[in-house]
Amino acid sequence: MPTLICDCNKTMPLQEKTLGAALGENLTLHSSLCRREAGDFQSAIRSGGDVVVACTQEKRLFAELGGNTEGAVSPIRFVNIRETGGWSADAPKAMPKIAALLAAAHLPEPEPVPVVTYKSAGRLVIIGELDDAERAAAMLADVLDITLFTQGGAGAQERRYPVLGGRIDALAGWLGAFELKWTRDNAIDLDLCTRCNACVVACPEQAIGLDYQVDMDKCTSHRACVQVCEAAGAIDFDRPAQAFSEAFHLVLDLRAEAAFRQHAPPQGYFHVPDPADPRSLSTLLELRGLVGEFEKPKFFQYKQKLCAHSRNETVGCNACIDVCSAEAISSEKSRQQVKVNPNLCVGCGACTTVCPTGALTFAYPRAGEQGDKLRTLLGTYAKAGGRDAVVLLHSHEKGRELVEALGRAAQLKRAAGVPAHVIPVPVWHTASIGLDVWLSAIALGATQVAVLAAGEEAPQYLQALRAQMDVADAILNGLGYAGSHFRLIQARTVPALDQELVQLAAHRPRAVATPARFALAQEKRATLELAIDHLVEHAPQRADAIALPAAGSPFGAIEVDKDKCTLCLSCVGACPSNALLDNPQLPQLRMVEKNCVQCGLCEQTCPEDAITLVPRLLTTPQRKEPRVLNETQPYGCIRCGKPFGTLKAIEAMLGKLAGHSMFQGAALERLKMCGDCRVIDIHSSTDETKITDL
Structure with a gap:
């Protein structure tokens, strides 16, 4: 090539x-x-x-x-080698980085993924004051089918577009599939109104405006308007309110408050709170292009069997639901899963970053393709003599624009530019890459991973990234890799980014002595295991257990209060990751710590409140082996001797039911029997009663 x-x-x-x-x-x-x-x-x-x-x-x-x-x-x-390295105060030393960027450009294109399709015939509803709505409509009417929903104001006398009115009850959907629900509760029927203005003239309270709706706060029931509208019959104060719904493909919302409050509204919805703002022109231009069939990647893959969201309608992990800025993820706890609406998903990937199990994975590009790129970048950089590599992850839009603007400023001697050891890596969205890829980058030879937030990220994304970085740094520091290896850079301007990168260049944390060469697996936990095993193997020093922050930790153990635990094993049934196990031969609760994702389902499920989560990373081989958390003596049936429960559980049950009127005498004794003997004893007692009666 x-x-x-x-x-x-x-x-x-x-x-x-x-x-x-x-x-x-x-x-x-x-x-x-x-x-x-x-x-x-x-x-x-x-x-x-x-x-x-x-x-x-x-x-x-x-x-x-x-x-x-x-x-x-x-x-x-x-491939851009100019703004990312060649135009920089460090340019003479940037050959290893430039070689790395060139090598990565030779990699195969990512494999195609399934797509999500939108179809729009251009049916647009504009919500707002009529004068503003009509001005916007005039710029769009040649390509879009427009309906106005009045929110007051004065419209043109000529009826140029259909006009709806009333109280908006709901607006939901996405590009090509919006549904608007409203209640027509005004006395004037806009379909019958001829805009003759007779009612406006006749109303003594001036309660009727040129949007031809009655302001009931001003109206004093004079009803002169009804009399002058007799021929058209558009005004009826006794008309019952009616509910309506209508489908639209696009929505332009000119109200001060948006209909969708989430950070990432549905595609096809545009909020312009100030129609006079010159920036609104770009929105109108974008709307003009939204007629036809559109595709986007289906950004995620979901494996329900790995999901730690719920078991038996008990909710444990809500991480993906809480972080989603598009409100595309909802709970289906009755089915022990979450549901992702691909039409609402904007591809930020934050759900995959915070998911502790890997039930949600980012599919564009796949983890293996991301790993190939990192391995090529870092391997070529080292081969060319580069040292102390920093991977700078930035988005493919605003992040890339900011990095390139920094390079141009450096060429004009207005900034230092991107340092020679900082390798910019564009990704679809910075929130889509988390702990597994970050730690893999360190294992592959990077000294630091920096994530550039250029202002397009939702607040919950930044919070999640910080939490994940705290966990990652705790792991590396616990293994003796001194210094801060992960940094969230918040910069929206060239001077701010330049200053952050200068500070980044001054900090050189300890790197792994022997870079790894493993390929990233598609499964998040498998990749984490590969990265951690390599980092542990080459650790400068190692504690047997590394305490991790509670927020965002995907590793840990549980502590069991043996005085409370009855070994009912409800926690085993609730555990989604096979971290908790029973023993078919003995009354034991066991744990394989490497499988624990700290979802909290065991803690929520335990009827005795005997379980406490312990976020940590065990670095010894025992983390992969079953160990006993609690055990007790089996309880043998008093009739046949067969074990059918634990001594503690049966004693607890007897203690609770001993005073109950239904469990006295023989009935209480039957609680000490296995199921088979209990049935035999009941039938034996029944037969004896019949013989006595005879």
């Missing part, structure tokens, strides 16, 4: 021999690949193999040139 590099008119100190050695290629350095050296690009794309072009500035030009080149058959990939 040919790689074409260009120093952009000699503004980057690229070293083609160093880069070529790291990539295993003989590279030719260009200075004007997009202009007078474009022939080299055309020759490369006739080769048949994929071509990597180290320029995104002229991506459109290269694409057009490729389309006009006879015999061009090579797919073209683009």
Whole structure:
């Protein structure tokens, strides 16, 4: 796969021999690949193999040139090495990073995933004051089918669009499938109204506006309006309120308060609280393009058998529901699962980050593809002589724009730029990557993982990321890797990001001595095990157990109060991860600690309140082996001697029922028998009673 590099008119100190050695290629350095050296690009794309072009500035030009080149058959990939490294105060030292970025660009494209389809015929409802709504409608009516829902104001005399009115009861749905429910509770029927204005003139209280609705707070039941509207019959104060619903494909909401309060509203819904704001123009332009069929990736995969949400209608883990900014996840505790609405999901991936079991996984790209990229980046960086690598995760939109703006500022000597050891890695959303990938990056050779929050993240995302970072740092510090290895960078401006990266460069925590080479598994827990095993194996020092923060910890044990526990084993039945086990041979409660996800279902289920969660990471081999948490003597049937319960459980039951009127004499003794003997004893007693009666 040919790689074409260009120093952009000699503004980057690229070293083609160093880069070529790291990539295993003989590279030719260009200075004007997009202009007078474009022939080299055309020759490369006739080769048949994929071509990597180290320029995104002229991506459109290269694409057009490729389309006009006879015999061009090579797919073209683009990678930015200019703003991410070549334009920086550290540029002369950035060759290992640039080599890493070029190597990652050679990786195969992610495998396709299932898609979610939206269909919109352009049926738009505009909610707001009529004058504002009609102005917006005038810019959209040539491509969209518009209905107005009046919220007051004065509309045009001419009836240009259908107008609805009343009290909005509900608005739900998504692009192509919104449902608006309202109650028509006004005296004036807008369908019958001819806008003759006779009622407006006749009303002595001026209770009727040019939206042709009656303000009942002003109306004093004069009813002059009814008399002047006799011919049209549009006004009837005795008309009962009627409920209506109608389907729309798009919603433009001009009210001050949005109909959807979540951070990520449904696609197809647009809130413009100030129609006079010039920025509203971009919303109207976007609306014009939303006619047709649209697809997006189905971002998540869900495995119900791994879900720790509920058991037997008892709720344990709500992490994904609480963090979702689109309110796309709901509880189905009767089915022991959560439900994700793919039409509402915006692909942030925060649910997969906080999920302790891996029941929800991010599918675009898959974990294995993310791992291949990290392994290639860090491996090539180290091979080229790079040290103390920092992985900077940023979103593919605002984060990328901010990083590139920082590079341009560095070229103008207005910023330091991206440091040579900081490798920017674009992801779909920064909340989609969490503990498993972060720890894997450290195991693969990074010293730090930084996550850039550029202002598009929901507040709960930032809280979840901080909690996960606290857990990750606690693990590494407990293993002797000193320093802070994870950092959440909140920056919306170039100066703010520049300052954060300068501070990041000054901090060099301890790294793993021998980088790992494992591939990330699709299952989150499997990846975590690989990363932790490697970090434990090469740990500078190691405690047998590392205390972890309670918030967000996916590892831990439980403590059992043996004085309270009756070994009823309700906790075993509730455990979704097979961390808690019984023993078919003996009355025992056992635990495999590596399986525990700290969901709390055992704690919630225990009828004796005998269980307490202990967030920690056990680093000894015992974390993978069953160990006994509690055990007791079996209780043998007083008739046949067969064990059928535990001594403590039977004694507790006898103590509670001894004073009950139904459990006296023989009935109390039967509680000491196994099920079979209890039935035999009841029948024997019945037969003796019959004989006595005879």
